[in-house]
Amino acid sequence: MAVAEVGGMLASAVLKVATQKLGAAIAGRVMLQWNFDKDLEGMKATLESVDAVLRDAERRSIRDAAVRLWLRRLKDAAYDISDMLDDLENITSKSDAGKLGCVMIPNLTIAHKITLANKMKTISDELKEITNQHLSFRFTEDSSYKEHRVTDKRETSSKVEEALVVGRTAEKRIIISSLSKRMTEETVILPIYGIGGIGKTTLAKLVFNASNFRDYSKVWIYVSQTFDLNKISNSIISQVSESESQLTEREMINRRLDELLSGRKILIVLDDLWERDQFQLDDLKTMLKVGRGSRVIAIVTTRDKDIAEKICTTEPYKLEPLTDDMCWKIIKEKSVFEARDDKEQLENIGREIASKCGGVALAAKSLGYTLQPMKFDEWVSVRNNDIWKASTFECTSLPYHNVLASL
Numbered sequence: 298m299a300v301a302e303v304g305g306m307l308a309s310a311v312l313k314v315a316t317q318k319l320g321a322a323i324a325g326r327v328m329l330q331w332n333f334d335k336d337l338e339g340m341k342a343t344l345e346s347v348d349a350v351l352r353d354a355e356r357r358s359i360r361d362a363a364v365r366l367w368l369r370r371l372k373d374a375a376y377d378i379s380d381m382l383d384d385l386e387n388i389t390s391k392s393d394a395g396k397l398g399c400v401m402i403p404n405l406t407i408a409h410k411i412t413l414a415n416k417m418k419t420i421s422d423e424l425k426e427i428t429n430q431h432l433s434f435r436f437t438e439d440s441s442y443k444e445h446r447v448t449d450k451r452e453t454s455s456k457v458e459e460a461l462v463v464g465r466t467a468e469k470r471i472i473i474s475s476l477s478k479r480m481t482e483e484t485v486i487l488p489i490y491g492i493g494g495i496g497k498t499t500l501a502k503l504v505f506n507a508s509n510f511r512d513y514s515k516v517w518i519y520v521s522q523t524f525d526l527n528k529i530s531n532s533i534i535s536q537v538s539e540s541e542s543q544l545t546e547r548e549m550i551n552r553r554l555d556e557l558l559s560g561r562k563i564l565i566v567l568d569d570l571w572e573r574d575q576f577q578l579d580d581l582k583t584m585l586k587v588g589r590g591s592r593v594i595a596i597v598t599t600r601d602k603d604i605a606e607k608i609c610t611t612e613p614y615k616l617e618p619l620t621d622d623m624c625w626k627i628i629k630e631k632s633v634f635e636a637r638d639d640k641e642q643l644e645n646i647g648r649e650i651a652s653k654c655g656g657v658a659l660a661a662k663s664l665g666y667t668l669q670p671m672k673f674d675e676w677v678s679v680r681n682n683d684i685w686k687a688s689t690f691e692c693t694s695l696p697y698h699n700v701l702a703s704l
């Protein structure tokens with residue numbers, strides 16, 4: 298089995314999550330005053346159309362960075378939809394109506410509705426753009442893919458629902474203690490590295506929100522594949538000063554950073570660093586060494602060990618896979634396992650599926666959602682699927698890593 302297909306399986310699992318949740322929301326007769334259900338239908342149709350070309354996209358993503366970025370953007374949009382529907386579920390499950398499996402939106406406050414409407418608008422615009430881009434990919438000859446520059450609009454944020462994070466308490470403690478050992482240094486840069494979907498960003502969020510840093514100013518930056526030092530600096534300035542900064546001159550930026558950060562304690566997360574150029578990374582390092590008498594803690598997440606080693610001031614932390622038990626816990630949670638009548642029968646099969654996730658949280662989560670509406674024999678066929686034979690997540694062969702990277 299080609300390695301690309303393994304990645305395809307995971308990518309389509311992510312898509313399925315979103316599509317299924319959309320389906321459920323629609324089936325649950327979303328009762329709305331605004332036309333949310335139309336929006337949901339639209340999103341579902343778009344996702345389904347994209348699903349059709351996913352395999353081809355995965356194949357091309359091995360060689361083509363633009364396609365890779367497109368896939369990532371698609372994944373992020375699918376996550377956004379899932380998250381939005383989770384929010385919706387949270388709000389509605391607080392009312393009695395939610396229990397009937399029937400989403401009663403009239404109970405929402407006006408503020409909720411406005412937020413929701415805005416979110417849906419943003420997501421469906423983004424989806425439309427993603428679809429447009431996929432059309433242009435399809436219509437273009439091989440050689441000119443690269444002209445299509447895809448912008449990665451996705452930003453992670455520091456928000457995390459800690460109760461839903463399985464394990465990682467020891468890891469969190471290690472990071473915090475290794476930071477506190479370096480209290481005397483003005484600038485500490487501690488990278489967390491590990492393969493895609495393993496939970497680096499999630500761990501960074503746990504540390505970011507830990508009570509140990511209560512008296513720190515906090516800055517969360519999603520770096521992305523397009524490294525732009527000015528953007529990063531301006532983002533630090535904006536978040537610390539709580540007013541938009543768009544300085545363009547390096548000199549001005551440094552001055553502003555210096556005056557803002559002097560004597561301050563700051564915790565910065567630089568999430569998802571891909572830049573490997575030593576000069577750029579040195580500039581970033583220098584930029585973080587600002588302010589008199591300040592204390593800057595920077596946590597960097599990256600998939601790449603080399604990048605981690607280039608940017609660090611203290612030994613990088615390698616994030617290891619979750620245990621099979623933890624993956625099973627995630628799958629159970631996402632597939633609403635405990636509510637099933639056939640859970641005794643499914644337990645062993647489920648555990649076997651979990652053990653095939655290779656400790657990758659993303660795989661467990663996606664599979665959990667995929668398994669949720671499935672019946673016993675479908676669980677069996679997921680377990681029996683040959684795709685797993687190729688899924689050695691430890692494998693370092695380049696193509697597979699690239700496919701996983703695209704997720």
Ligand SMILES: Nc1ncnc2c1ncn2[C@@H]1O[C@H](COP(=O)(O)OP(=O)(O)OP(=O)(O)O)[C@@H](O)[C@H]1O
Binds near residue numbers: 465496600659662
């Ligand atoms: N310990 C965990 N328990 C439950 N869910 C988790 C856990 N770790 C990660 N997840 C979920 O798995 C998904 C992937 O996690 P995350 O984004 O942290 O991975 P990552 O290593 O940062 O991936 P990437 O390299 O793509 O940035 C997310 O949806 C996250 O919520």
Ligand SMILES: [Mg+2]
Binds near residue numbers: 498569
């Ligand atoms: Mg991440």
